[in-house]
Amino acid sequence: NAGVMQNPRHLVRRRGQEARLRCSPMKGHSHVYWYRQLPEEGLKFMVYLQKENIIDESGMPKERFSAEFPKEGPSILRIQQVVRGDSAAYFCASSYQGSNTEAFFGQGTRLTVV
Amino acid sequence: AQKITQTQPGMFVQEKEAVTLDCTYDTSDQSYGLFWYKQPSSGEMIFLIYQGSYDEQNATEGRYSLNFQKARKSANLVISASQLGDSAMYFCAMRDNNAGNMLTFGGGTRLMVKP
Numbered sequence: 001n002a003g004v005m006q007n008p009r010h011l012v013r014r015r016g017q018e019a020r021l022r023c024s025p026m027k028g029h030s031h032v033y034w035y036r037q038l039p040e041e042g043l044k045f046m047v048y049l050q051k052e053n054i055i056d057e058s059g060m061p062k063e064r065f066s067a068e069f070p071k072e073g074p075s076i077l078r079i080q081q082v083v084r085g086d087s088a089a090y091f092c093a094s095s096y097q098g099s100n101t102e103a104f105f106g107q108g109t110r111l112t113v114v
Numbered sequence: 115a116q117k118i119t120q121t122q123p124g125m126f127v128q129e130k131e132a133v134t135l136d137c138t139y140d141t142s143d144q145s146y147g148l149f150w151y152k153q154p155s156s157g158e159m160i161f162l163i164y165q166g167s168y169d170e171q172n173a174t175e176g177r178y179s180l181n182f183q184k185a186r187k188s189a190n191l192v193i194s195a196s197q198l199g200d201s202a203m204y205f206c207a208m209r210d211n212n213a214g215n216m217l218t219f220g221g222g223t224r225l226m227v228k229p
Binding site: 033095 | 205216217
């Protein structure tokens with residue numbers, strides 16, 4: 001049973017480009033969580049999705065960031081018109097249920113904006 | 115709102131000695147969970163140990179134990195017999211058990227094990 005898979009592991013984008021980060025949850029998991037980790041900081045919650053629904057996006061920046069988790073395929077975190085401040089590690093976690101169960105983390109995508 | 119505080123930005127420990135990493139939390143929730151994760155230089159988040167707010171006994175997992183003091187709202191991680199491979203960032207995190215599986219993380223402690 002493969003764990004949470006994130007790709008790419010490393011992504012370099014020029015300012016103004018779009019970044020797409022993918023997360024395939026563990027088999028049987030329908031709940032996905034995205035976190036951002038700025039350098040030398042802890043992870044900060046961004047968004048919680050269940051298949052085809054955004055449950056909680058209280059940690060998402062208001063502009064340029066969006067997330068989806070379609071019925072088929074991976075969850076996507078999309079950042080439009082990236083800026084240098086978007087450089088960070090983005091982690092995805094998945095869980096079997098929506099509460100009171102362990103969430104398993106992927107290995108993260110390190111985004112560098114040049 | 116939940117808040118996690120890790121007051122030790124960095125710590126040194128001699129190999130084979132025990133070390134305690136501090137974590138205090140603030141929440142008005144009655145049912146919550148406390149987690150510790152290890153993040154080595156390779157970057158992945160490795161789950162170490164979990165303590166539920168209603169658990170009466172301190173959690174233990176191998177060389178890791180969690181010193182849970184509910185009245186003080188602290189959940190310190192104790193690593194016994196430190197190894198060189200324990201050098202990493204350590205994060206304390208909290209979850210409201212009635213509001214999804216989202217975690218609130220502390221700022222982390224960098225542990226360096228000296229040979």
